[in-house]
Amino acid sequence: xxxxxxxxxxxxxxxxxxxxxxxxxxxxxxxxxxxxxxxxxxxxxxxxxxxxxxxxxxxxxxxxxxxxxxxxxxxxxxxxxxxxxxxxxxxxxxxxxxxxxxxxxxxxxxxxxxxxxxxxxxxxxxxxxxxxxxxxxxxxxxxxxxxxxxxxxxxxxxxxxxxxxxxxxxxxxxxxxxxxxxxxxxxxxxxxxxxxxxxxxxxxxxxxxxxxxxxxxxxxxxxxxxxxxxxxxxxxxxxxxxxxxxxxxxxxxxxxxxxxxxxxxxxxxxxxxxxxxxxxxxxxxxxx
Amino acid sequence: xxxxxxxxxxxxxxxxxxxxxxxxxxxxxxxxxxxxxxxxxxxxxxxxxxxxxxxxxxxxxxxxxxxxxxxxxxxxxxxxxxxxxxxxxxxxxxxxxxxxxxxxxxxxxxxxxxxxxxxxxxxxxxxxxxxxxxxxxxxxxxxxxxxxxxxxxxxxxxxxxxxxxxxxxxxxxxxxxxxxxxxxxxxxxxxxxxxxxxxxxxxxxxxxxxxxxxxxxxxxxxxxxxxxxxxxxxxxxxxxxxxxxxxxxxxxxxxxxxxxxxxxxxxxxxxxxxxxxxxxxxxxxxxxxxxxxxxxxxxxxxxx
Numbered sequence: 001x002x003x004x005x006x007x008x009x010x011x012x013x014x015x016x017x018x019x020x021x022x023x024x025x026x027x028x029x030x031x032x033x034x035x036x037x038x039x040x041x042x043x044x045x046x047x048x049x050x051x052x053x054x055x056x057x058x059x060x061x062x063x064x065x066x067x068x069x070x071x072x073x074x075x076x077x078x079x080x081x082x083x084x085x086x087x088x089x090x091x092x093x094x095x096x097x098x099x100x101x102x103x104x105x106x107x108x109x110x111x112x113x114x115x116x117x118x119x120x121x122x123x124x125x126x127x128x129x130x131x132x133x134x135x136x137x138x139x140x141x142x143x144x145x146x147x148x149x150x151x152x153x154x155x156x157x158x159x160x161x162x163x164x165x166x167x168x169x170x171x172x173x174x175x176x177x178x179x180x181x182x183x184x185x186x187x188x189x190x191x192x193x194x195x196x197x198x199x200x201x202x203x204x205x206x207x208x209x210x211x212x213x214x215x216x217x218x219x220x221x222x223x224x225x226x227x228x229x230x231x232x233x234x235x236x237x238x239x240x241x242x243x244x245x246x247x248x249x250x251x252x253x254x255x256x257x258x259x260x261x262x263x264x265x266x267x268x269x270x271x272x273x274x275x276x277x278x279x280x281x282x283x284x285x286x287x288x
Numbered sequence: 289x290x291x292x293x294x295x296x297x298x299x300x301x302x303x304x305x306x307x308x309x310x311x312x313x314x315x316x317x318x319x320x321x322x323x324x325x326x327x328x329x330x331x332x333x334x335x336x337x338x339x340x341x342x343x344x345x346x347x348x349x350x351x352x353x354x355x356x357x358x359x360x361x362x363x364x365x366x367x368x369x370x371x372x373x374x375x376x377x378x379x380x381x382x383x384x385x386x387x388x389x390x391x392x393x394x395x396x397x398x399x400x401x402x403x404x405x406x407x408x409x410x411x412x413x414x415x416x417x418x419x420x421x422x423x424x425x426x427x428x429x430x431x432x433x434x435x436x437x438x439x440x441x442x443x444x445x446x447x448x449x450x451x452x453x454x455x456x457x458x459x460x461x462x463x464x465x466x467x468x469x470x471x472x473x474x475x476x477x478x479x480x481x482x483x484x485x486x487x488x489x490x491x492x493x494x495x496x497x498x499x500x501x502x503x504x505x506x507x508x509x510x511x512x513x514x515x516x517x518x519x520x521x522x523x524x525x526x527x528x529x530x531x532x533x534x535x536x537x538x539x540x541x542x543x544x545x546x547x548x549x550x551x552x553x554x555x556x557x558x559x560x561x562x563x564x565x566x567x568x569x570x571x572x573x574x575x576x577x578x579x580x581x582x583x584x585x586x587x588x589x590x591x592x
Binding site: 113114115116117118119152153156159160163186187188189190191192211212218219220222246255256258259260261 | 409410411412413414446447448449451454455481482483484485486487506507509513514515517546549550553554555556
């Protein structure tokens with residue numbers, strides 16, 4: 001396997017101002033990663049051209065992610081709310097492309113939050129229609145969309161691999177792939193192995209996060225079993241480490257993600273450890 | 289707790305919400321009867337406001353079906369002890385007092401649940417003032433509960449259901465600050481699977497302050513269908529000398545009704561027949577407990 005290893009920018013800094021981007025890109029490279037995942041919740045602060053130049057100089061790839069908001073949500077029944085969500089997605093797809101990325105992923109189908117009602121049939125149809133359009137646009141730029149499966153407190157649209165495959169089937173575009181995240185899988189799935197086997201060659205992106213989103217190995221997740229399953233389906237895509245602590249605060253995303261506890265305070269040390277941990281699991285897979 | 293388990297093992301309970309949260313007399317009687325028929329020692333019933341429902345119906349059904357009660361509740365945004373608004377805190381204080389009075393009336397010695405903050409998706413971190421308000425209020429409730437012989441349980445829940453208490457360490461510190469002998473830590477394995485190092489860590493952390501356990505899968509479906517390491521958990525509980533209840537908690541979208549399904553975040557049907565799940569879960573837990581007891585009784589291996 002030749003998986004690229006990535007790390008989420010919120011391990012290093014809470015925003016995407018020019019100074020923060022310079023720091024994030026430097027620390028991503030120093031921790032040994034191949035690519036950076038940037039959440040576009042703070043995109044107005046981002047200097048896209050400068051960030052792209054920094055990424056290229058550092059030799060790093062870029063993946064962008066985002067969730068939507070309740071007033072800009074493509075799973076809404078309200079056409080105006082859907083329209084605002086679709087506009088955010090179009091804008092984020094463009095930024096991803098301008099940064100040099102080919103992969104745009106996340107809760108592209110939903111607000112990131114606790115819903116006060118179940119998903120409606122009309123809302124789901126709006127997701128399918130919006131993402132079908134977005135996928136066509138992405139295909140024209142040689143880009144891939146990821147459907148990140150999130151837990152019940154962050155979306156009511158897709159909580160399991162089976163849900164995500166049904167949604168991807170309904171969208172019906174080859175460049176829409178499934179994004180598994182071990183943190184969310186721990187809340188929703190029966191184990192960490194069967195969802196990987198179920199998704200198989202439609203797996204396009206992977207988040208590795210502990211059950212509490214702290215240091216890898218400081219929780220109870222069966223990461224060995226999960227990495228074996230990745231090998232079993234010959235997954236060669238990116239594997240990105242995600243971890244959050246109250247020590248690095250985004251004014252918006254930290255509260256959206258319910259980050260109340262200080263699980264670590266040294267982002268670069270955490271990132272270097274996670275890189276060693278994931279590399280070790282991949283090496284063991286190759287030796288098997 | 290007045291319930292006792294077999295063979296000196298912890299009593300096994302079941303959360304009434306398995307059959308839904310309605311507590312009108314007929315539904316309460318059906319639920320209590322179903323729990324007793326499934327073979328449980330104890331049923332965890334919702335705290336009802338005595339002004340709205342007659343506690344005698346619950347007491348009579350418990351007596352009729354021969355099963356012991358525990359009482360639980362979850363505070364909400366309107367009666368959140370961590371609120372800066374004294375009127376909101378006062379409503380929480382009143383509700384907890386009512387829960388204690390209801391428990392005493394129906395013969396329960398336990399009131400637990402989300403008794404410290406609102407069970408809701410907070411959008412801001414907790415505050416020191418909010419925590420202090422919750423500690424002071426529970427100290428007051430604990431004194432009242434002691435007069436009724438009732439123990440108060442502080443159930444820590446995951447980050448999406450409280451910003452105040454997400455781990456056993458936080459819950460223990462909170463209970464110690466309340467500083468009353470009749471206040472205990474309440475462990476729920478669904479929440480622990482999300483927040484803790486592993487599912488047995490909280491048993492060691494809470495120590496003798498652990499008073500109540502919810503047995504719940506990582507995804508809240510039927511016991512044994514998820515990733516919770518039951519052999520390890522049950523060995524740890526028995527080895528620690530835990531004798532409190534172990535209460536099954538699993539909820540299904542199509543059983544609890546639309547409003548509760550939204551509150552709990554149940555967006556898919558994980559099972560449909562509560563009687564079947566209740567029976568399978570008690571069989572599962574009894575077998576797991578027996579195996580755990582056996583493993584602890586086994587002689588240590590002799591090293592050559």
